[in-house]
Amino acid sequence: APAVFTDVDIYQRSFNPREYLKEFYTLSDSEGRPNAFLTQNLRSLFTMFSLDGLRGDTLIDVGCGPTIYQLLSACERFQEITALDYTDQNRRELEKWLKNEAGAFDWRPVVKYVCELEGDSEKWAEKEEKLRQRVKRVLKCDVTKANPAAPVSLLPADGVVSAFCLEAACKDLAAFRSALRNIGTFVKPGGHLVMLVTLQGTFYAFNKEVFSCLYLERNAVLEAVEGAGFDVKFREVQPWPPGDVRTDCKDVLSFVARKRASVT
Ligand code: SAH
Numbered sequence: 001a002p003a004v005f006t007d008v009d010i011y012q013r014s015f016n017p018r019e020y021l022k023e024f025y026t027l028s029d030s031e032g033r034p035n036a037f038l039t040q041n042l043r044s045l046f047t048m049f050s051l052d053g054l055r056g057d058t059l060i061d062v063g064c065g066p067t068i069y070q071l072l073s074a075c076e077r078f079q080e081i082t083a084l085d086y087t088d089q090n091r092r093e094l095e096k097w098l099k100n101e102a103g104a105f106d107w108r109p110v111v112k113y114v115c116e117l118e119g120d121s122e123k124w125a126e127k128e129e130k131l132r133q134r135v136k137r138v139l140k141c142d143v144t145k146a147n148p149a150a151p152v153s154l155l156p157a158d159g160v161v162s163a164f165c166l167e168a169a170c171k172d173l174a175a176f177r178s179a180l181r182n183i184g185t186f187v188k189p190g191g192h193l194v195m196l197v198t199l200q201g202t203f204y205a206f207n208k209e210v211f212s213c214l215y216l217e218r219n220a221v222l223e224a225v226e227g228a229g230f231d232v233k234f235r236e237v238q239p240w241p242p243g244d245v246r247t248d249c250k251d252v253l254s255f256v257a258r259k260r261a262s263v264t
Contacts, residue, residue: 005171006212008086008142017066017093018105019207023246025067027109036241037252039113041163041196042069044236044254046117048194049073051234051256056158060084060186062143063165066093068107068131070163070196072114075131078159084141084149086169091138098132143169143179148186156188163196167214173224176214180228187259193230194256197221199237201249218253230257 028034048054050073059078061071064085071081085091097104108124115124141148143166160183170176187193198204199221201213222232235255240247 004212006168006210007171008169010211011087011168012089014209015087015090015211016207016209017087017090021066021093021105023206025069025105025107025110027113037244038069038110040238041252041254042072042110042114043117044196044238044252045070045194046073046114047236048234048254048256049077053258054159054192054194054256056191058082058155058157059159059161060154060157062141062148062160062162062183062186063169064090064094064138065163065165066090066105067163068094068097069110069114070161071131071135072111072127073118074159074161074194075127075134076118079134081131081135082154082157083135083138085138085165086140086142088140091140095138098135098138100132143182144175146182146185148182154186156191157186158188158191159194160184160186160192161194164198166195167198167201167216168211170214171212172214173216173220176216176221177224177227180224184228184230184259187230189259189261191259192233192256193225193259195225195254197253197255198240198247198249199251199253201240201247204247204249206246213247213249218251221253222255225255225257229260229262231260232257 055077059081061083064083112124233256240249
């Protein structure tokens with residue numbers, strides 16, 4: 001594990017989106033073994049974005065990184081998506097795919113996998129098109145700020161999705177609770193927060209770079225979510241595929257939480 005917390009300056013300096021995508025988001029490795037981390041996350045997202053009431057006009061993706069997998073089921077339920085991340089090169093990499101530029105990461109195997117889950121493997125090109133149209137903006141954010149999108153003021157959305165960002169961005173549990181409150185302000189009362197969070201991990205590594213991860217227990221996360229004004233409606237824990245040298249995370253927690261009506 002890294003001795004120190006890897007802050008946003010380190011992300012901006014050393015996070016290589018292409019290496020990250022190659023390492024964690026290739027559907028099967030060079031020996032043809034399936035990427036269980038990815039497929040189980042895709043199945044969780046599919047389950048969560050199929051739940052009753054999980055739909056609306058607007059969705060904000062917090063800490064999107066260079067990835068789109070977290071939006072593949074979501075884009076069937078939400079019309080207008082805003083993607084946010086701190087790191088310039090990650091937003092740029094995402095935009096490359098959105099604009100269908102030459103050299104963009106090939107998400108097709110992942111898109112096809114999700115289309116199969118959704119029961120129509122033929123519609124993958126249509127889904128790519130739909131997602132490209134639905135992501136309206138890609139903006140800088142910092143989840144440690146009271147308004148993470150500052151100087152932009154986003155209208156509260158019907159949904160927020162966030163995958164593996166807060167445990168990267170927060171140096172301790174107090175910071176995690178505060179970041180949850182910050183991104184919680186993006187959700188309308190009655191709207192939903194959908195998250196994937198690693199449990200009991202302290203680092204992840206790729207391309208010979210090590211990034212810190214906040215060690216979290218399931219109950220600490222769920223309590224922080226309740227404390228930020230949400231009721232947890234669905235949750236599941238999946239083991240991180242064992243024997244992975246790239247991280248010491250034990251599990252992935254997926255959950256859906258609904259924002260309570262504000263009491264004034
Ligand atoms: N959501 C993607 C990326 C996760 S990697 C996925 O599921 O794979 C962690 C991401 O958090 C990186 O893209 C990094 O740029 C972003 N990040 C780190 N600190 C942040 C902060 N303070 N505010 C916003 N994003 C941050």
